[in-house]
Amino acid sequence: MTLHQDDKKGQTSPLLLDQQLCFALYSANLALNKLYRKLLTRLDITYPQYLVMLVLWERDDVTVSDIGERLFLDSATLTPLLKRLEAAGLLNRQRSRKDERQVVVTLTEQGRSLRSEAQEIPDAVFCATSCDGETLQSLKKELESLRNKLNGQA
Template identity: 75%
Template sequence: MTTPQNDPKAADAPLLLDQQLCFALYSANLALHKLYRQLLAELDLTYPQYLVMMVLWEKDDVTVSDIGARLFLDSATLTPLLKRLETAGMLHRQRSRQDERQVVVTLSEAGRLLRQKALAIPESVRCAAACDVGTLQGLKQQLEILRDNLNS
């Protein structure tokens, strides 16, 4: 008779790939990024650039540190992203008049216009996920709680 103490599968359970929350999140993230890569190709944006643009579409004229805090990114990661978006004509970066140590980011006209093209993306993601809005909203809330718990 096999007991949990001498069952090799039970002993290995903590290390089985299919038992790992991290792998479920990782593989779902890979699938989601593949979908976004396809959807964002017509906007000529990468996923991280899309996140920056969403922050700016929500609230324009913000500091680099504000964007970084919102996206959980440090300035060393964010600065090259912002430079590429500026080169693409999507935004402007300039030193703050109030505090020369801060850089303020504002949308260009092209960046504002790009928002219209991006409006269909969330619905395309919802359709690809084959979930109703309530299910996705609940999953999002659970992931936010998990993120906040892991960050504390």
């Protein structure tokens, strides 16, 4: 299915920018990242770093590959993020004792304490959307379904 709108000649064109699903997702993502950039400034972390911290606040002491799976990131993208977070004193990386091929990531005390400073971020994002909880939950489920379908095509 493609989204169409009549062009200036009255014909339907699949190549109009405003008809592109990808552009709607892209521009919404830009707006959301701008909001997160503003909210995360006081924590001194970027949005991708925030995502890593969310994974670790949920479950500490995980492998790099586990984090990558959760965030849909490959190790080449994830490793620089982890190095910067480690340099900031928020986490430690070390070889697994069980399997030296794996790197285990653990939060430092500073990384754990950052969690309390981040508590208000989800509410701030919720308020910025001006949507009710049911609408946002539905949108989230639809986007997850779309992501899963697209990942199945890759």
